[in-house]
Amino acid sequence: MTTKIIFLTGVSGSGKTTLGKALASRIHFDFIDADDFHPKENIEKMKNNIALVDEDRWPWLESINHYITSLDNPRLVLACSALKEVYRDRLAKGIPSKKIQWFHLQGPLLLIEKRLATRAGHFMHNSLLQSQFDIYEKPANGIVLEIEKPQEENIKQMIAELKKSFVGVIGMGVMGKSLARNIAAKGYSISIFNRHVAGKEVDIAVKTVNQNQELKNTLPFDDIEKFVSSLSAPKTIILMINAGAAVDEITHQLLPFLEAGDVVLDGGNSLYTDSEIREKYLSQKGVHFIGCGISGGEEGALLGPSIMPGGSFDGYLILKDLLEDIAAKNQAGNTCCSYIGKGGSGHFVKMVHNGIEYAEMQLIADMYSHLRWDQNKAIKEVSHIFKKWCQSDPSYLMEITIDILDQKDDDGSPLLDKIRDRAQNKGTGGWTTQAACDLGTPIPSITESLYARYLSSDKNERVSLSAKYIKPPISVISDLESLRSTFLFCRIMNHVQGLEMIKHASDKYSWHIDIKGLLQTWSGGCIIRSSLLERIGEDLIDHAHILHATWIGDFINQNWQDIQKTVSILAQSHQPYAVIFASIQYFKHITQENSNANMIQAQRDYFGAHTYQRIDAEDDQFFHTQWIIK
Ligand code: 6PG
Numbered sequence: 286m287t288t289k290i291i292f293l294t295g296v297s298g299s300g301k302t303t304l305g306k307a308l309a310s311r312i313h314f315d316f317i318d319a320d321d322f323h324p325k326e327n328i329e330k331m332k333n334n335i336a337l338v339d340e341d342r343w344p345w346l347e348s349i350n351h352y353i354t355s356l357d358n359p360r361l362v363l364a365c366s367a368l369k370e371v372y373r374d375r376l377a378k379g380i381p382s383k384k385i386q387w388f389h390l391q392g393p394l395l396l397i398e399k400r401l402a403t404r405a406g407h408f409m410h411n412s413l414l415q416s417q418f419d420i421y422e423k424p425a426n427g428i429v430l431e432i433e434k435p436q437e438e439n440i441k442q443m444i445a446e447l448k449k450s451f452v453g454v455i456g457m458g459v460m461g462k463s464l465a466r467n468i469a470a471k472g473y474s475i476s477i478f479n480r481h482v483a484g485k486e487v488d489i490a491v492k493t494v495n496q497n498q499e500l501k502n503t504l505p506f507d508d509i510e511k512f513v514s515s516l517s518a519p520k521t522i523i524l525m526i527n528a529g530a531a532v533d534e535i536t537h538q539l540l541p542f543l544e545a546g547d548v549v550l551d552g553g554n555s556l557y558t559d560s561e562i563r564e565k566y567l568s569q570k571g572v573h574f575i576g577c578g579i580s581g582g583e584e585g586a587l588l589g590p591s592i593m594p595g596g597s598f599d600g601y602l603i604l605k606d607l608l609e610d611i612a613a614k615n616q617a618g619n620t621c622c623s624y625i626g627k628g629g630s631g632h633f634v635k636m637v638h639n640g641i642e643y644a645e646m647q648l649i650a651d652m653y654s655h656l657r658w659d660q661n662k663a664i665k666e667v668s669h670i671f672k673k674w675c676q677s678d679p680s681y682l683m684e685i686t687i688d689i690l691d692q693k694d695d696d697g698s699p700l701l702d703k704i705r706d707r708a709q710n711k712g713t714g715g716w717t718t719q720a721a722c723d724l725g726t727p728i729p730s731i732t733e734s735l736y737a738r739y740l741s742s743d744k745n746e747r748v749s750l751s752a753k754y755i756k757p758p759i760s761v762i763s764d765l766e767s768l769r770s771t772f773l774f775c776r777i778m779n780h781v782q783g784l785e786m787i788k789h790a791s792d793k794y795s796w797h798i799d800i801k802g803l804l805q806t807w808s809g810g811c812i813i814r815s816s817l818l819e820r821i822g823e824d825l826i827d828h829a830h831i832l833h834a835t836w837i838g839d840f841i842n843q844n845w846q847d848i849q850k851t852v853s854i855l856a857q858s859h860q861p862y863a864v865i866f867a868s869i870q871y872f873k874h875i876t877q878e879n880s881n882a883n884m885i886q887a888q889r890d891y892f893g894a895h896t897y898q899r900i901d902a903e904d905d906q907f908f909h910t911q912w913i914i915k
Contacts, residue, residue: 289358289359290359290380290385290386291308291363291443292363292365292386292388293365293388294365294366294389294390296397296414296421297401298397298398299390299391300390300400301365302318304364304430305362305364308440308444312444313360314361315359315360316364317349317361317362319349319363322352342372346375347375350377353380354379368417368420368422369421369422373387373424373426381606381610382607383474383606386428386517387428388428388443389429390432392432394415398414449474449516450474450475451517452473452475452521453475453477453478453520453523454477454523455522457477457489457490457525460525460583461479461526462493463583463587464586464611465493466497466499467588468611470499471610471611475500476503476512477493478505479507480507481507488507490506491505509535509538509542514542519544519546520543520547521548521607522549524536524552524553528556532551532555536563536567540570540572543570544571545570546572547572548573548575549567549575550600550604551574551632553579554635555576557629557630557631558629559629560632564596564627564628568597573599574596574597575600576595576628576631577594577631578594578634578635579591580807580810580811581810581811585810589809590613590621590811591811592612593622593625593631593632593638593803593806594624594625595624595626595629595631595633595796596628596630598627613810613811614809615808616808619808619809621807621811622806623799626798628796630791630794630796633787633790634787635713636720637717638812638813640713640717640721640731640786641731641779641813643710643717643734645682645776646682646734647737648776648865652671652768652772653667653671653686655763655768655860656670658860659855659860664690665690668687672687674769674772675687678773678815678817680813680817682812682813708741708742709738710735710738714734714738717786718731720786724786726782726790727871728786729782729867729868730779730867731782734863737863763855764850766847770844770848770851773817773840774840774868774869775865777821777840779864779868781830781831781837784821787800788800788828801825804821805822821834824836832872852866852869890912891910897909
């Protein structure tokens with residue numbers, strides 16, 4: 286039982302003190318009556334049949350909250366009217382949600398009136414009861430208990446509820462298991478579920494519990510109904526399963542056991558449009574759906590990932606404490622988790638994160654190719670150069686690349702040379718490119734990195750064509766400092782394209798994504814975390830194109846000649862450097878005062894009468910010319 290503070294609420298006369306005391310003595314908790322905290326003035330008012338107003342309640346609620354939060358390791362039952370949601374928030378302020386359980390006593394006015402009539406020596410006047418009923422707000426969280434039920438039955442229900450888990454995780458693959466261990470290590474009670482597939486997935490949840498010390502108090506299941514029943518209300522369920530049909534399948538299995546107010550969070554790499562549909566579908570049933578990007582791989586999931594929740598804001602609020610507790614902290618100690626926006630925005634930004642990841646990886650691979658094959662450097666030298674670059678511009682992907690370069694196979698040779706040169710992908714890069722086309726936002730660096738993976742995968746064709754087109758050996762030497770500037774320039778262009786894409790989508794879908802907040806979320810735990818990303822975040826100008834940032838302008842203007850020279854040297858290589866060239870072309874396009882699009886418009890009008898706009902006419906005027914056909 287991780288719950289340490291049990292709030293029992295209800296109007297005056299609902300029996301919360303009697304029930305609270307009985308529960309406290311049964312589970313060996315302390316009991317506190319909120320009425321004992323009322324100042325003299327409040328008691329006087331109530332005795333004189335004057336209803337309390339909010340101004341009377343704030344200091345009272347605050348003193349209770351202060352008392353609870355000042356206790357060392359409290360284990361207590363608190364009976365308090367807490368009639369409105371804001372009162373309950375004030376009571377629970379600063380107390381982690383994992384430590385709290387709410388119970389609410391409810392019953393008919395007439396019955397409570399009757400009970401109050403028999404009560405002696407209480408300062409609350411019976412006629413104030415109606416005013417309490419008038420302001421009572423249905424609680425968003427917790428378990429409702431009927432006052433008509435025998436006390437023993439209510440106590441049994443409360444004890445059963447207290448034994449339930451705060452959260453459930455479905456899917457004990459690499460990511461699900463690591464996330465579950467992370468959650469348990471942060472002190473949350475947790476249930477885990479893995480499906481049963483005869484001969485293939487048998488007792489996976491039980492084995493996961495047995496093999497991981499953090500999960501020793503975790504409840505394991507392969508029966509979905511029992512799993513859901515083990516969760517306390519509102520039920521919160523985190524899906525860590527493969528994106529696509531599996532998410533819909535499990536949602537349909539869960540639905541019969543879910544109630545309005547429960548929360549389903551999909552932490553896989555789902556397509557954002559699927560998350561939009563799922564959120565709409567589940568919201569019709571009152572179930573909150575959160576499409577949540579989670580980045581950081583196995584290690585991140587275990588030690589602190591970057592978390593990008595989108596969709597139901599109410600659902601997010603229920604899981605906020607947990608998500609922030611398990612998320613990475615950046616170097617400044619800030620939490621790498623922030624609500625992204627409604628609908629599919631959480632999975633959208635994760636998708637673009639992966640697009641940026643693809644291009645960052647390809648850019649590093651291109652730098653490696655150039656140094657190793659154009660400049661004929663030993664793998665050790667490349668590692669040495671990258672270490673220097675990484676000291677001034679640290680990034681997770683560069684750090685792991687250095688480890689990869691240093692890794693030896695059993696025979697002592699570089700392991701990298703033993704790995705087949707065919708890149709795979711799970712689809713998020715392709716989705717990013719498709720979504721960019723739908724939005725009309727150019728992301729050439731990301732798209733080229735995707736194409737580089739596609740092209741690499743056709744090894745047989747590459748081998749046969751390389752025999753047909755013989756390329757003479759060539760030495761392509763660039764200056765190392767200029768190469769480093771070119772690398773940084775291309776990385777900037779990659780991030781600019783991804784972030785501009787997110788800004789466009791945010792405007793189009795009214796997601797109101799806070800780019801600065803997103804960059805903080807990406808500053809720790811995720812695969813693309815880097816000093817560059819944090820620097821971009823520091824110098825953002827609201828709504829303006831990211832290239833308007835002062836430091837980016839200064840850096841490019843100071844290094845442009847060197848970058849141009851390096852790129853012209855790289856153009857002589859037999860190696861394909863498409864992401865580098867795409868980054869340069871993007872920059873040239875976006876900073877070009879006069880483009881040749883007038884020719885495109887003229888051609889369109891010539892063959893299709895598509896019309897064009899003139900520089901000497903208003904913006905809303907369109908012209909068509911009868912072109913002289915020779
Ligand atoms: C992350 C990663 C993670 C996964 C990619 C791999 O942020 O933790 O991006 O989501 O490694 O999905 O994608 P590909 O298989 O397409 O390279």
